[in-house]
Amino acid sequence: MPKQTKPKQKQTTEDDLALLDELGLDTVPEKPKKLSAKEERIIAGFEEIEHFVEEQGRLPQHGEHRDIFERLYAVRLDRLRESKECRKVLQSIDSRGLLEADNDGHPPLEEDITDEDLLSTLGLDATTGNDITQLKHVRSRAEIKSAEEIAQRNPCEDFEQFKPVFENVQNDLDTGLRKTLKYQDNAAVNQGDMFILDGHKVIVAEMDAPFIADYGRQDRRLRVVYDNATESDLLMRSLQRSLNKDRASRRITTPDFGPLFSQVEAEDDYPTGYIYVLRSQSDDPFIAEHRSVVHKIGVTSGDVKQRIANAKKDPTYLLADVEIVTTFKLANINAKKLEALLQKFFSSARLDVELQDRFGTAVKPREWFLVPLEVIEQAIEKIREGTIGQFRYDPNTASLKQL
Incomplete structure (x- = not known):
């Protein structure tokens, strides 16, 4: 088949330009208009x-x-x-x-x-600080609301149960007890874990039994609660993918109280010590009515009996004799941090009482709580296990609740 060739384009000659000029046509090319x-x-x-x-x-x-x-x-x-x-x-x-x-x-x-x-x-x-050209981390609504990555968020009916948790966590972040770390790709997700996702604090409130999903990979169904009073029912791998995609996602750490039950003595550790639980013998009507659940929780390096010898004269002990309910012997423990942990954990049940010392000065004891003895024992066991950060005390049911 013979090769086809394009016809040569005719060039404009001097004669052509002269003819166009005779016809009164402008042959000077128009200069492009300069835009403002x-x-x-x-x-x-x-x-x-x-x-x-x-x-x-x-x-x-x-x-x-x-x-x-x-x-x-x-x-x-x-x-x-x-x-x-x-x-x-x-x-x-x-x-x-x-x-x-x-x-x-x-x-x-x-x-x-x-x-x-x-x-x-x-x-x-x-x-200037929010220049549109700097919106590097803005994702489309279609991406954020992708059914695969983030399940539909619904109102959290029992948010009042989680609200104090989020408030305490924010306080911990403000005071440095907790920190935030960059979420690592597909890092472990456990019940009680807390994250920052899409600008909201979230908590893994519930976690169902594992099952085998596509491609033989293990997955779990989660209940995730957000600090804006919503929740979603989604798969663990979907949560992991969402955390991976959000460049600003963070993991919220558990409270940093340092070593509590260490094998190595620190500068302010006690060679031996005790957690003690006391019960007041006060005749105050309120205390008498709730005597079985009104407890003082403290830590000492010395003898507990010697420490409470003058309880009747000390507002710290409600100006009354006290009964030693139970003690837990400890070794190599940071007492200040342990006391801070226990008192913070039960802060929602702190006894609000004000007394006057022998000089007439108002004193508000801070170590008395409306907590059943068995719950205190459970909390101390969680401290031993290192899992106390996964629980909170619910004063309405007088029990520990897993986060």
């Missing part, structure tokens, strides 16, 4: 909208459930349609007819509107 900075900005913004339409096959839409940039393009397109100046600049390049649709009755375009102005229209802060 504002016109260039208008065209650049319009081209972003055109690119969106080309990719999505539709016009950008308004709505809080839409991606932030789609909402930005929708507002921008409305403004461009309403501006005579913008329509004049864009008329020759609007090949898709995007400017011809009716507007939605938004206010007229300002003289020199910017992306920051458009973001402000959306109710978003666009100050």
Whole structure:
């Protein structure tokens, strides 16, 4: 088959130009018009909208459930349609007819509107610290709400049970008792673990039995509670993927009280010591009525009996004799940290009482709690096991609840 060749394009000759000149036609090529900075900005913004339409096959839409940039393009397109100046600049390049649709009755375009102005229209802060060009970690709503990655969040009906947990955790973060660490890819997730995901503190409240999912991998169904009073029922691997995708995700550590039951003595450790639980013999009507659950919890390095010898004269002991209910012998323990841990753990059940010492000074004892003895013993056992961070004390049921 003979090879086809393109016909040679005829070149414009001097004779052609002379003929065109005789016909009165201008043969001088028109110089391209130089655009102002504002016109260039208008065209650049319009081209972003055109690119969106080309990719999505539709016009950008308004709505809080839409991606932030789609909402930005929708507002921008409305403004461009309403501006005579913008329509004049864009008329020759609007090949898709995007400017011809009716507007939605938004206010007229300002003289020199910017992306920051458009973001402000959306109710978003666009100050220097929140420059739109710096929104590196913003993910689309479609991605955030992907059914595979994040299950539907529903109102948490028993959030009052979790609210004090989140409040205590925030206080621990503020005081340095807890820290946040970058979540490591597919790191372990256990019941009671806490994370920061999509800007919210979350807690793994429940964890079902493991099962074998696709590709022979083990998975578990979780109940995850968020600090905005919502919860979701999702798979462990879905939570892990969400934590991996969120560049700002963090793991919240358990309280850092240092070594409590160490094999190596620290500077302020006791060679031997005791956790002791006391019961007051006070005739105060309230204490008498609740005597079986009103306990003082403390730690000492000496003899407990010697320490309580003058209890009747000491407001710390409610100005009454006390009964030693039980003691736990310890060795190589950081007493200050242990006391802080115990008192913080039972802080929701602290006895609110004020007494006057022998000088008439008001004293509020801080080591008395409305807690059953068996629950105190359970808490001490959790400290021994190193799992106390996975539990909280529920004063309504007078029991330990796993987080």
